Every structure is written in C-alpha cells, then in structure tokens.
Amino acid sequence: MNESSLYQLTQKFAESPSPISVSSSTFKSVIESLLDLLIEQHLEATLWLKLPQGNYWSKKIEQYQQQGNAQHIYLCSIRKDSPTSSSGGGHHSSLTKVTPVVLETSSHLKREFFLIILSPELSTLVLANKPVNKTETSEQNNYQKSLFFNLMYSFNPALIQKVLEQIKQSITITDTTPEELLVESNSSFSLPDYPRANWIEKLLLKQIQQTEILQSESSLMVENQSTIRLLNESLLFKDEILKNLAQELSLPLTNMKTGLRLLESMQSKREQRQRYISLLQRECERETIILSGLQELVHLDQISAVEIDPSLKLEDLIPGIVSTYQPLAEEKGISLGYTIPTGFPPVSCPENWLRQIILSLLNNSLKFTGPNGRVFVQAFLKNENVELTITDTGSGIESSEIPLIFNSFYRGRNAIAENLGGAGLGLTIAQHLLQRCGGSISVTSQPGKGSTFTVSLPVFEGEMQE
Known part of the structure; x- marks a missing residue:
C-alpha cells in the first residue's frame, strides 16, 4: 500500500504556494472563516474535509448543511477512526448529503487535515500537516510541536484537482463506500481559475474578523x-x-x-x-x-486590585500621605519630609495598594526612630521603574535579621527590647502587594544609624489620559 501524503504532493507541484507554520488556533481560525463565509453567503458548494477531533467542526458543518446549500459533504477519516470522529460530533450520519469516507491507514494521512470547497464561484484548498520531529524526545517538546501545523492555502484549480484525485485514490473500499466514488468522475462544473475580487474581499474581511476574535480570546486567556x-x-x-x-x-x-x-x-x-x-x-x-x-x-x-489609574503620580499621592504622619512625627520630635520631582510617569500599581504600602513603611520608620531623628521620602526614575526610598535615622537592623523582617509576625530584637507594639505584619503586607503589581522591595541598614527601604514600581505602559 502506498504511503500517501497530500502535503508532499502539494510541495512537488510547480505552482504550489509555500507553506507557513501556524498555531492550532490560527488553523482553526482559517477553517472557521471559510465555513462562516459559506454560511453567511449561502454559497452552494461540495465539501471534502478531514479535520481534527472536536464537536466544534460538526456544529459548523451541520449549520451549513441545514441551510440546504450543501450539494454534498464528504466527511473523511482514516480506518482506525469512526467515519465521523474526525469532525468530532457524529451528528451527520442521519443527515442527507453527508457521506462518510474511510481513507487508508497511512502514517502521513493521520497527521494531515484538509478542507476543500468546490463551487463555480469559489474553490479553495486548505491543507495542514502536523510535523513530526524525530530528534525531539521529551514530552514537553512533543507537546509544543503538536500545537503547530504546516499550513498550505491555495485557489489553484489544477492543484485542487490533484489533491482531490489523491484523496480518491486513498479511499478504502467498504460496504458503505458510495458508488460514485468507485468510478472516475469529473466535477459537474469547471473550477474557477481564480476567485472573483468580491469573494477575495469577503474572505479577507472574514479572516480579519476571526483574527480579532482570536486576539480577544488570547487576551482574555492571558488575563x-x-x-x-x-x-x-x-x-x-x-x-x-x-x-x-x-x-x-x-x-x-x-x-x-x-x-x-x-x-x-x-x-x-x-x-x-x-x-x-x-x-x-x-x-x-x-x-x-x-x-x-x-x-x-x-x-x-x-483592598481589591481596582483598575489602575493612568493619571496616578507619586507627586500627587506622597504629600497627602506624609502630612497624615506629621502630627505623630512632631510629637516624637522627628523631622519628616519628602522630595518628589514633578513630571515622573505614573506607576503601574492601584492607588489603594500603593497608599497601603507607603503607610506601612512610614509607620515602620517612625516607630523605630527616636527624638531628633529624621525620616525622609524620595523618588527616583531608574530605567523602566520608579524607585521610592524611605530613609530613617532609627535603630537600624542587624544584618542577620534583614532576611527575616518580611516574614509574617516577625518582630526584631529592637522591637522586643524597646517593647514596641505591632503584630509584625506591616512589611509582610507591603511586600505582598508590591509583588502582586510587579514591583519589589529591598532594605539596607546599619545598626544604630538607620535603614533605607527601596520600593521599585513598574512604570504604567497603557494609554495616558488627557
């Protein structure tokens, strides 16, 4: 038995278009565009198809058939599959104009899928081959490979006819094989040399619509x-x-x-x-x-992750937060100030999260700074981030304690020795919120001299509000 390969046949054809590698989502989008075009334009056509398993294809084909415009639908599968499993539903067997066709059990045909539309107005071939990389052995690589196809798309009537002849030669004769497939027969009409301009326009518009849907679904999936x-x-x-x-x-x-x-x-x-x-x-x-x-x-x-306000800037937020702690700082005899340059880009962090982060850090610095001490807030622009530093002249942190201070309920030696209140959750919460908005926090400290907490915030990259 010949190891038939439709894909190899097209590559030997002189005027065959070059194949491209596409994802399974793109292949689905191409097929969907064609089927939707048939349905929306009520185009009378004969279909030959072999598609990956999935109930989705079955519903589309059934929808087209129920319009009464399908002249004939040949639903192909290889011998090991049920005749309807390749299109995924098994709903067609009781419907007219749908003929199950069993193809030979070929290792090539197992990996090949196609949709052929035959109509006096529009005839086209979409052929996809799932490549096999024999050098790849890991399950991950094989899985990644299975998500892509080599796709060939053609309106060439000679190429379509060649592929159709190869399909017919690959038919396995069974008791249910229709008689018209056992004898050589030509189409009752001549395939058009090329689609008319209006059909190309409709197909392109439909493909653009499908691309938009695909991008929307992809964005939703990422979200x-x-x-x-x-x-x-x-x-x-x-x-x-x-x-x-x-x-x-x-x-x-x-x-x-x-x-x-x-x-x-x-x-x-x-x-x-x-x-x-x-x-x-x-x-x-x-x-x-x-x-x-x-x-x-x-x-x-x-504190939910509300939509990020693209107009939120540190120069608008920091002054109000610092002023909240001015009475406490004055009561303890601490100098509290800030320097926030104007014109910095907005940061990619919800306002309520950023407010909570700064409140926690200021509260922490004031707690561990004694009379005549100083707490100062500054902002810097560094690469793609805005850095915010909170520096104090407090008791400082031992180097052995720095890796522990962000742990929940952790209270350092100074907090315990000076009997300072607090549950040991402020820094934990600040770090958690920063990580959730793509930022980070670090600390440098010298015992007896003070500490500097550095908050790195990503710059907002969306559209700016006027």
Whole structure:
C-alpha cells in the first residue's frame, strides 16, 4: 500500500504556494472563516474535509448543511477512526448529503487535515500537516510541536484537482463506500481559475474578523492566567500567614496558662503574684496586637486590585500621605519630609495598594526612630521603574535579621527590647502587594544609624489620559 501524503504532493507541484507554520488556533481560525463565509453567503458548494477531533467542526458543518446549500459533504477519516470522529460530533450520519469516507491507514494521512470547497464561484484548498520531529524526545517538546501545523492555502484549480484525485485514490473500499466514488468522475462544473475580487474581499474581511476574535480570546486567556496566578499567590500567602499565626498564638497562651496556674498556688508571695499578673497583662496585650494584625490582614483582602489609574503620580499621592504622619512625627520630635520631582510617569500599581504600602513603611520608620531623628521620602526614575526610598535615622537592623523582617509576625530584637507594639505584619503586607503589581522591595541598614527601604514600581505602559 502506498504511503500517501497530500502535503508532499502539494510541495512537488510547480505552482504550489509555500507553506507557513501556524498555531492550532490560527488553523482553526482559517477553517472557521471559510465555513462562516459559506454560511453567511449561502454559497452552494461540495465539501471534502478531514479535520481534527472536536464537536466544534460538526456544529459548523451541520449549520451549513441545514441551510440546504450543501450539494454534498464528504466527511473523511482514516480506518482506525469512526467515519465521523474526525469532525468530532457524529451528528451527520442521519443527515442527507453527508457521506462518510474511510481513507487508508497511512502514517502521513493521520497527521494531515484538509478542507476543500468546490463551487463555480469559489474553490479553495486548505491543507495542514502536523510535523513530526524525530530528534525531539521529551514530552514537553512533543507537546509544543503538536500545537503547530504546516499550513498550505491555495485557489489553484489544477492543484485542487490533484489533491482531490489523491484523496480518491486513498479511499478504502467498504460496504458503505458510495458508488460514485468507485468510478472516475469529473466535477459537474469547471473550477474557477481564480476567485472573483468580491469573494477575495469577503474572505479577507472574514479572516480579519476571526483574527480579532482570536486576539480577544488570547487576551482574555492571558488575563485569566494572570488572575489564577494571583489567586494562587494569595492562597500561598494566606497559608503561610495561618501557619505562622498558629505558632505565634501558642507561646502567649502557654505563658498565660502558666501564670494562671501559679496564681492559683496559695504559696505564692505578693511580689510573685504581682509578677504573674504583669505577665498575664503583657501576654493579653500581645494577643490583642495579633488580633489587630489579623484585622489588618482581613482589610488587605478587601483592598481589591481596582483598575489602575493612568493619571496616578507619586507627586500627587506622597504629600497627602506624609502630612497624615506629621502630627505623630512632631510629637516624637522627628523631622519628616519628602522630595518628589514633578513630571515622573505614573506607576503601574492601584492607588489603594500603593497608599497601603507607603503607610506601612512610614509607620515602620517612625516607630523605630527616636527624638531628633529624621525620616525622609524620595523618588527616583531608574530605567523602566520608579524607585521610592524611605530613609530613617532609627535603630537600624542587624544584618542577620534583614532576611527575616518580611516574614509574617516577625518582630526584631529592637522591637522586643524597646517593647514596641505591632503584630509584625506591616512589611509582610507591603511586600505582598508590591509583588502582586510587579514591583519589589529591598532594605539596607546599619545598626544604630538607620535603614533605607527601596520600593521599585513598574512604570504604567497603557494609554495616558488627557
């Protein structure tokens, strides 16, 4: 038995157009454009087709057939498949003018798909070959390869006739093979030498429509993938928070139980009892702070990623936030200021997220800066990002602690030694929000001299508002 290959046949043809490599989505779009054109223009035609599995093709073909314009539809498949499985639905067997055609079991034909339209007004051939790369062995490479086709598109009547003859020669004769396919027969009409200009225009417009739909679907898919990624990151973040929360709650509860048990002892002296009461009060305060931190975390969930405002600029946002902390800074005797140059591009971060990030960092710097200290906010333009620095002259951070400060509920030695409040979630939340909008945060610090937190924000690349 000959190993028939329609694709190889077209490549030997002198006037055959060069094939192009296309994705499965593009191949689907090309076929859909032709089928939609047949349906919308009520074009009478005979179809020969072998398409990848999928109920989608079946519905389109059935829609065309029900219009009554299909002169004949030859639905091809190879021997191992059911005659209707190649078009995916199995809905055609009970309908008239649809003839299942079984082709020989050829390794080439298994990987080839085609749509031939025969009409006095428009005759065309779309032939796709799924390439096999014998040097690629990994499943990933084979999978990627299976998503692409070598596509050949032609209106040449001689080439269409050649391919059609090859298909007929590849038919496997069965009890159900129609008699008209067992004898040589020519078309009842002459294939047009080329499509008329109006049909080319209609086909191009339909292809443009399909391209727009394809791009829209692709954009929606990318958006959905981004949403799923953010949801996964959010779930992982919450898992980490809950795991750390369990550990964070266990120690205060243990201390409180110990204090209560010792207080119940009649042998405890007055000074000891007072010490135990102080322990209970301290741990109760710690529990209250943790609960307050959890409320802040719940609030984080409510800070939705609203549409980014393309007019949002740091020069409009920072002054208002800094002024919020001026009374606290004056009360502690701290100099608080900022320098934000005008004319910087807007940043790609929702305003409510950016506000929360800056509030957390300013609150952190003021907490660890003593009287006569200084906290200063500056902005810089660096490559494709806007950098925002919050610098303080506070107690600083030990180098061994810097990798830990963004962990949930982490409180450094200075916070514990100076008995500073806070649940240890501010920096965690700031980093999480920055990562979600494509930014980053880093810190440099010297114990006893202060710290600088650097926030890197991507520049907004969408259309600017007037």
